[in-house]
Amino acid sequence: MENSIASxxxxxxxxxxxxxxxLGKLEGYAMKLAxxxxxxxxxxxxxxxxxxxxxxxxxxxxxxxxxxDVTHEMxxxxxxxxxxxxxxxxxxxxxxxxxxxxVDADFPAGSKIIDLKVGRGTxxxxxxxxxxxxxxxxxxxxxxxxxxxxxxxxxxxVAVGDMGIGNTTTAAALLVATGFPAGAxxxxxxxxxxxxxxxxxDVVVEGVxxxxxxxxxxxxxxxxGGFEMAEMTGFxxxxxxxxxxxxxxxxxxxxxxxxxxxxxxxxxSYLFAGHLGKVxxxxxxxxxxxxxxxxxxxxxxxxxTGAVIGGFMVDLASKTACEMASFESAGVSKSGDVxxxx
Amino acid sequence: MENSIASxxxxxxxxxxxxxxxLGKLEGYAMKLAxxxxxxxxxxxxxxxxxxxxxxxxxxxxxxxxxxDVTHEMxxxxxxxxxxxxxxxxxxxxxxxxxxxxVDADFPAGSKIIDLKVGRGTxxxxxxxxxxxxxxxxxxxxxxxxxxxxxxxxxxxVAVGDMGIGNTTTAAALLVATGFPAGAxxxxxxxxxxxxxxxxxDVVVEGVxxxxxxxxxxxxxxxxGGFEMAEMTGFxxxxxxxxxxxxxxxxxxxxxxxxxxxxxxxxxSYLFAGHLGKVxxxxxxxxxxxxxxxxxxxxxxxxxTGAVIGGFMVDLASKTACEMASFESAGVSKSGDVxxxx
Numbered sequence: 001m002e003n004s005i006a007s008x009x010x011x012x013x014x015x016x017x018x019x020x021x022x023l024g025k026l027e028g029y030a031m032k033l034a035x036x037x038x039x040x041x042x043x044x045x046x047x048x049x050x051x052x053x054x055x056x057x058x059x060x061x062x063x064x065x066x067x068x069d070v071t072h073e074m075x076x077x078x079x080x081x082x083x084x085x086x087x088x089x090x091x092x093x094x095x096x097x098x099x100x101x102x103v104d105a106d107f108p109a110g111s112k113i114i115d116l117k118v119g120r121g122t123x124x125x126x127x128x129x130x131x132x133x134x135x136x137x138x139x140x141x142x143x144x145x146x147x148x149x150x151x152x153x154x155x156x157x158v159a160v161g162d163m164g165i166g167n168t169t170t171a172a173a174l175l176v177a178t179g180f181p182a183g184a185x186x187x188x189x190x191x192x193x194x195x196x197x198x199x200x201x202d203v204v205v206e207g208v209x210x211x212x213x214x215x216x217x218x219x220x221x222x223x224x225g226g227f228e229m230a231e232m233t234g235f236x237x238x239x240x241x242x243x244x245x246x247x248x249x250x251x252x253x254x255x256x257x258x259x260x261x262x263x264x265x266x267x268x269s270y271l272f273a274g275h276l277g278k279v280x281x282x283x284x285x286x287x288x289x290x291x292x293x294x295x296x297x298x299x300x301x302x303x304x305t306g307a308v309i310g311g312f313m314v315d316l317a318s319k320t321a322c323e324m325a326s327f328e329s330a331g332v333s334k335s336g337d338v339x340x341x342x
Numbered sequence: 343m344e345n346s347i348a349s350x351x352x353x354x355x356x357x358x359x360x361x362x363x364x365l366g367k368l369e370g371y372a373m374k375l376a377x378x379x380x381x382x383x384x385x386x387x388x389x390x391x392x393x394x395x396x397x398x399x400x401x402x403x404x405x406x407x408x409x410x411d412v413t414h415e416m417x418x419x420x421x422x423x424x425x426x427x428x429x430x431x432x433x434x435x436x437x438x439x440x441x442x443x444x445v446d447a448d449f450p451a452g453s454k455i456i457d458l459k460v461g462r463g464t465x466x467x468x469x470x471x472x473x474x475x476x477x478x479x480x481x482x483x484x485x486x487x488x489x490x491x492x493x494x495x496x497x498x499x500v501a502v503g504d505m506g507i508g509n510t511t512t513a514a515a516l517l518v519a520t521g522f523p524a525g526a527x528x529x530x531x532x533x534x535x536x537x538x539x540x541x542x543x544d545v546v547v548e549g550v551x552x553x554x555x556x557x558x559x560x561x562x563x564x565x566x567g568g569f570e571m572a573e574m575t576g577f578x579x580x581x582x583x584x585x586x587x588x589x590x591x592x593x594x595x596x597x598x599x600x601x602x603x604x605x606x607x608x609x610x611s612y613l614f615a616g617h618l619g620k621v622x623x624x625x626x627x628x629x630x631x632x633x634x635x636x637x638x639x640x641x642x643x644x645x646x647t648g649a650v651i652g653g654f655m656v657d658l659a660s661k662t663a664c665e666m667a668s669f670e671s672a673g674v675s676k677s678g679d680v681x682x683x684x
Contacts, residue, residue: 018426019533024640073674082667084360191361298366325424332415
C-alpha cells in the first residue's frame with residue numbers, strides 16, 4: 001500500500017462519527033480497497049460476478065454425487081435467475097455473468113452465456129493430461145480478455161464463481177501437486193459418502209503421481225486443471241494494476257486463485273476472500289495467501305455465493321467510508337473533548 | 343419449533359437447486375425464521391431498526407472516553423442520516439427509528455425522534471438506585487408499546503440498537519449482578535486506557551455490591567440499568583408470539599436481551615444474534631442464551647450496526663428460500679439421478 005494513501009485513508013476513517021476503529025474489520029476492508037483503487041475514500045458503484053463453468057473428465061471416475069448434466073442444466077438456471085447466485089446477487093447488487101469455459105453441451109445461439117468454451121470438458125487426468133498446450137494457453141488468454149472487458153465495463157468489484165460437477169476433485173489435484181497433503185484437501189464436495197470419498201482420494205493421489213514432476217503452476221494446471229479454472233486464473237492475473245478488486249469464493253475458485261498467486265504473489269493485494277466454505281482445505285489455502293475470510297457460513301455451494309456475500313460486506317465498508325458524517329459536519333464531540341465533562 | 347413447520351421447511355430447502363444443506367448456516371436461519379413466522383418459506387418484506395438512546399448517571403464517575411453530550415449529538419446525526427447505522431441500514435434495507443428512552447437533552451418539537459423519554463438520564467448506581475419503581479415500570483411499558491407498534495406496522499424483522507455514553511458500564515453491572523464475573527464483562531468500551539479500565543471495574547463491582555442482594559432481573563434492571571435498556575427489554579418481551587423476528591446487536595443490547603431472557607427464556611426462540619462484537623463479555627452472554635453470532639467483524643460501535651448486518655443475512659436466507667428455483671421448475675437433475683451417469 002502506498003503510505004500516503006494508507007495514512008490519508010486512516011485519517012478519513014478516524015474523522016467519521018464513531019469511536020476510532022469501532023467498525024473493526026469493515027475499516028480494514030475499506031483500507032485495502034483504498035490501496036487497490038488509490039483513492040480516498042474508495043468508491044464501489046458497479047459490481048459483477050462471473051460464474052465460470054466447465055466440465056471435468058475426471059467425473060468419469062465416479063467422484064461426484066451429481067451427473068455431469070448438472071453443469072449445463074445449471075447454466076440455464078443462471079440465465080433464468082433461479083440459482084442461489086442469482087438470488088444473492090439480486091440483493092447484494094451484483095450483475096451475474098455465466099461464462100462457458102468448457103461445458104460439455106451446446107447452448108442455443110443468442111443465449112446470454114459468455115462463450116469462452118475451450119472444449120467440451122477436459123480429459124480425465126487419471127488417464128490423460130487434462131488439456132493440450134493449445135487448450136491451456138487459450139483458457140488463460142480467455143480469462144485475461146474477460147478481465148480486460150470487466151475493467152473496460154467499469155466494474156469496481158468483480159466476484160469469481162464456479163460451476164462444474166467434479167471441480168472439487170480437480171481443485172484438490174491442483175493443490176496436491178503444489179505440495180498440499182491429499183488428506184488436507186480432498187473433501188466430500190457436494191456430499192459423497194465415505195466409500196466415494198476414499199475413491200476420490202485415490203483418484204487424486206494417483207492422478208497427481210502419474211503426471212509429475214511438475215515444472216510450476218502452469219504445468220500443474222494444464223495436466224490436472226479445468227478449462228474454466230484456467231480461465232479464472234487468467235482472469236485474476238488480468239486484473240492486476242487495474243484498480244478493480246476481486247472477491248474469491250470457495251474451494252475451486254480459491255484453488256484457481258492460488259495458481260495465480262503462485263505465478264504472481266502480487267495478486268493477493270487485490271483479492272478478498274468472500275467466505276470460508278465448509279470444504280476441507282479451503283482455510284489452509286486462504287491462509288497461504290494471507291487472506292482472511294469475511295464470513296463463515298459453512299456453505300459449500302460455489303457459483304460465487306460466498307464471494308457476493310463477502311463482496312457486499314466490502315461494499316458496505318466502502319459505503320460507510322463514503323457516506324458517514326464527520327465529527328465536524330455532524331457537530332458531534334470527539335473523544336478529545338471529554339475533559340470538559342469531568 | 344412446530345415439527346410440521348420444520349419438516350415442511352426442510353423439504354422445501356432440499357428441493358431448491360443446490361446440493362442439500364449447501365447454503366450452510368443460511369439454511370439454519372431460514373429454518374428458524376420459518377418457525378418464528380409459522381410459514382414455509384418465511385417472508386421478509388419490511389425491516390426496521392430501533393436505536394434506543396439514553397444517558398447514564400454512572401458517566402459522572404468518569405467511565406467513558408466520550409462526553410455525555412455525544413448521546414444527544416448522535417441522535418441528531420441519526421435523524422440527518424450521517425451515522426454508521428444510517429449508512430448500513432440504507433444498504434441492508436432497514437428503516438431507522440431513533441428512540442429517546444432517557445437522553446439528558448430536549449429535542450426540538452416536531453423532530454422525528456420517537457419520544458419515550460422516561461427521564462433525563464438515570465442516577466449513578468454508585469450513589470443511588472438508577473431508577474425509581476415508577477420509572478422502571480414506565481420504561482418496560484414503553485418498550486412493550488413500541489413492540490406492539492412495530493408489529494402493527496407490519497415489520498417482519500426488527501433490529502435493536504443502542505446509543506448511550508456509559509452504557510457498556512451499565513450493561514456490565516447488570517451482568518455482574520446476575521453472577522457473571524466482573525473480569526469477564528468489564529471492557530474498554532469506546533476505547534479507554536488501562537487506568538480508566540481499572541476504575542470502571544471498581545465502579546461496577548462497588549455499585550453492584552451496594553444494591554444487592556437482588557430479587558431477580560427486574561430488580562437488577564431498576565437498580566443498575568438504563569432507561570433505554572429497560573425499554574429494549576420490554577420491547578423484546580413484547581414481540582413474543584407476534585411472528586416478528588428480532589436481531590440483537592452488541593454488548594449493551596445483548597445485556598438487555600439477557601434480562602428479557604431471564605424473565606422469559608422463550609425470547610431466545612425469536613432472537614438472532616447479529617454479530618459478535620469486540621467488547622469482552624459479549625460472547626459468553628450470547629452463549630448463555632444459545633445464540634450463535636452471524637458475523638464477527640470485531641466491531642464495537644453499537645447503534646444496531648451489527649444487528650442490521652446480521653439481519654441482512656437472515657433476509658438473504660429468506661430470499662434464497664423464497665426465490666430459488668426447484669429442481670423440477672429449473673429442469674436440473676437431482677443427486678438421485680447420478681446412477682444414470684456411471
